Structures are given as structure tokens and as C-alpha cells.
Amino acid sequence: MLKHLHTLSGHQNPIYALASAEDPTRFYSAGNDKGVVEWSLTDMAFVKIIVPVQSSVYALHRYNNLLFIAQRSGLILVFDLKQQKTLATLSHHQKGVFDLKTIAHKDELISTGEDGIVAIWSLKDFSLLYHFPVIPNTVRVIAVSTDEQQIAIGAKDGIIRIYRTEDYSLVNELQEHTLPITALQYAPNGDYLISGSRDAQLKVWSLPEYTLINSIPAHMFSIYAIVFHPSLPYFATCSQDKSIKLWSSTDFKLYKILSIEKGTEGHFHSINKMIWSQDGRQLISTGDDRQVMVWDVTA
Structure with missing residues (x-):
């Protein structure tokens, strides 16, 4: 179901972040280099560095024509992809920012990171609207429910803490994982939340009650990303154990393992991030080995 298509080289340091472009044939990557890189899926080639950065990039998030760039310094750059210029620099976090998400119906950006604070920003004028502490140290990941009524915060x-997006009040706490939460994703059909952790477990929480319905010993080490295919009933996970796994999103059956240790093409270091291409034809993965790997979806 996934076959190695191409490996893109050029980054000189570990890569932590990926984001799709408005053009479905392009995507962006960034990490411990000094710039955000644009790539072509048509040519399987480097296109350009779209914006320089002053410190490592931990997260990228695209919303329409805006690319939000979260840095180790705590700053978030707002880059206009059409005008090809930086519109604003968001400054509130005192430490690295690890994740960014948008609440479209409220015109809000949410950020969080190493300082344990969640910040809410206006997408209209990029002003800070609200902020609140979650814990005294790292918050790693944010997931937004399909209807945008709730967010899940992994610390x-x-x-896992669940908040209402209406007023950011805390409504639930999920405490089944034994180590830090490193990946979260709501299912596209809105039926469940799936979480991954340094404990290498996947846990499935049915909605709306967030009842634990499945625990899967999915990987050997930390799970760093969970990504649902845009149209087909499966999702992929990646891990510090250097493997990518493809799962059914209906019965959680394991379909495929991509790993050098299993005799396939694969990364030779921790895999930090994955995205699907917008058309769902490719899975893109990257990590500490400085490689971007493109996988073709086959029947």
C-alpha cells in the first residue's frame, strides 16, 4: 500500500517539521537549518528556501496562503506565501514552540510548547487574544476536533487535556498513558481521538465521552506522528524506532511496516514528522537522518 518513490536530500541537520502547500505538487520542510525549504513533488527536487530563520524550526502550519513557522526561540513567524514576505512575528512564548493549529470558524491560531502555555492569536491582526498555563513544563502537541468544538492538548x-474552543475551559483529562504525549489526532469522521506517547502505545478514545476503547502496543519507542489519509480508511504512524506503520482506521489492523530493519526502504534514524500530499497519492516523512522520503500510495 506504500512504496518508496524518492528520497530528497539537502538539509544539513535534523528535520522536525513538514507542511503542505496550496499547490498540491509542493510542500515545505524545516528543522535545525537556517531556512524553510520548498520542494516539488512533480520534479522530486528542491525548489528554493522561502524564508530564512534565526533558530531551529519545531513546527510548520499552513492556513490558506499563510505559513506559520514556530521556532526554538519561542517566536512564530507569519509568512505570506502569495506575497512571499513575512507579515508578522508573534512573540509571547519564552521557550520553543512545538505545535500550531488553527480554529477556522473563530479566526484563531493556537500555539504551545516548552513553556507549558497555550496561546490564542487572532488571524485577523495577529494579536494575542488569550493565554493559559497547562503544566509547568512541556506541552508537545495539539489536535482539533473535526467540528472544531474541542481541542486536545498532549503534555x-x-x-491529555480536552478544552472547549468556545471559551477554552477544561472539560476532560485522559490519564491512561504512562509517559509524555507526543502525538494526537482526531479521526476525520469525528468518532474518536487517537493518541501516541513515549510509552510507544497508541490509545483510541471514543467520542463524545472519550472512553478508552483500544490500546495498541504500536512501536518500540516514542510515537511522533499520527496522520489520517485524506480520503481512504487508514492512517500512518511514525516513531523514534525508525519505522512507519500503516493501520486501518476502522478496525486498527496493521497493514504494513516500512523499516530498514524489516528489509524495506526506510529512514536510518528517528522519524519526526509525516504528512500526506493533498491528493492523497503520497506520504511524506522526515526525521533526524536529514532525509525527506516520499512514499507512493499503491492499490
């Missing part, structure tokens, strides 16, 4: 203490 270093192993707890």
Missing part, C-alpha cells in the same frame, strides 16, 4: 505529564 509531558502523560495527560
Whole structure:
């Protein structure tokens, strides 16, 4: 179901972030280099560095023609992809920013990171609207429910906290993981939330009650990303154990393992991030080995 198509080289340091472009044949990557890179899926080639950065990039998030660039310094750059210029620099976090998401119906950007604070920003004028502490240390990941009514926040203490987006009030705490939460994703059909952790477990929480319905010993080490295919009933996970796994999104059956240790093409270091191409024809993965790998979806 996934076959290695191409490996893109050029980054000189570990890569932490990927984002799709408005053009479905392009995407962006960034990490411990000094710039955000644009790539072509048509030519399987480097296109250009779209914007220089002053510190490592931990997260990229595209919303329409805006690319938000979260850095180790705590700054978030707002880059206009059409005008090809930086519109704003968002400054509130005192430490690295690890994740960014948007709440489209509220015109809001959410950021969080190493300082344990969640910040809410206006997408209209990029002003800071609200902020609140989650824990005294790292918050790693944010997931937005399909209807945008709730967000899930995954923290270093192993707890997943659920907040209403209406007023950002806390409505639930999920405490089944034994180590920090490193990946979260709501299912596209809105039926469940799936979480991954440094404990190498995937846990499935049915909605709306967030009842734990499945625990899967999915990987050997930390799970760093969970990505649902845009149209087909499966999702992929990647891990510090250097493997990518493809799962059914209906019965959680394991379909495929991509790993050098299993005799396939694969990364030779921790895999930090994955995205699907917008048309769902490719899976893109990257990590500490400085490689961007493109995988073709086959029947």
C-alpha cells in the first residue's frame, strides 16, 4: 500500500517539521537549518528556501496562503506565501514552540510548547487574544476536533487535556498513558481521538465521552506522528524506532511496516514528522537522518 518513490536530500541537520502547500505538487520542510525549504513533488527536487530563520524550526502550519513557522526561540513567524514576505512575528512564548493549529470558524491560531502555555492569536491582526498555563513544563502537541468544538492538548505529564474552543475551559483529562504525549489526532469522521506517547502505545478514545476503547502496543519507542489519509480508511504512524506503520482506521489492523530493519526502504534514524500530499497519492516523512522520503500510495 506504500512504496518508496524518492528520497530528497539537502538539509544539513535534523528535520522536525513538514507542511503542505496550496499547490498540491509542493510542500515545505524545516528543522535545525537556517531556512524553510520548498520542494516539488512533480520534479522530486528542491525548489528554493522561502524564508530564512534565526533558530531551529519545531513546527510548520499552513492556513490558506499563510505559513506559520514556530521556532526554538519561542517566536512564530507569519509568512505570506502569495506575497512571499513575512507579515508578522508573534512573540509571547519564552521557550520553543512545538505545535500550531488553527480554529477556522473563530479566526484563531493556537500555539504551545516548552513553556507549558497555550496561546490564542487572532488571524485577523495577529494579536494575542488569550493565554493559559497547562503544566509547568512541556506541552508537545495539539489536535482539533473535526467540528472544531474541542481541542486536545498532549503534555509531558502523560495527560491529555480536552478544552472547549468556545471559551477554552477544561472539560476532560485522559490519564491512561504512562509517559509524555507526543502525538494526537482526531479521526476525520469525528468518532474518536487517537493518541501516541513515549510509552510507544497508541490509545483510541471514543467520542463524545472519550472512553478508552483500544490500546495498541504500536512501536518500540516514542510515537511522533499520527496522520489520517485524506480520503481512504487508514492512517500512518511514525516513531523514534525508525519505522512507519500503516493501520486501518476502522478496525486498527496493521497493514504494513516500512523499516530498514524489516528489509524495506526506510529512514536510518528517528522519524519526526509525516504528512500526506493533498491528493492523497503520497506520504511524506522526515526525521533526524536529514532525509525527506516520499512514499507512493499503491492499490
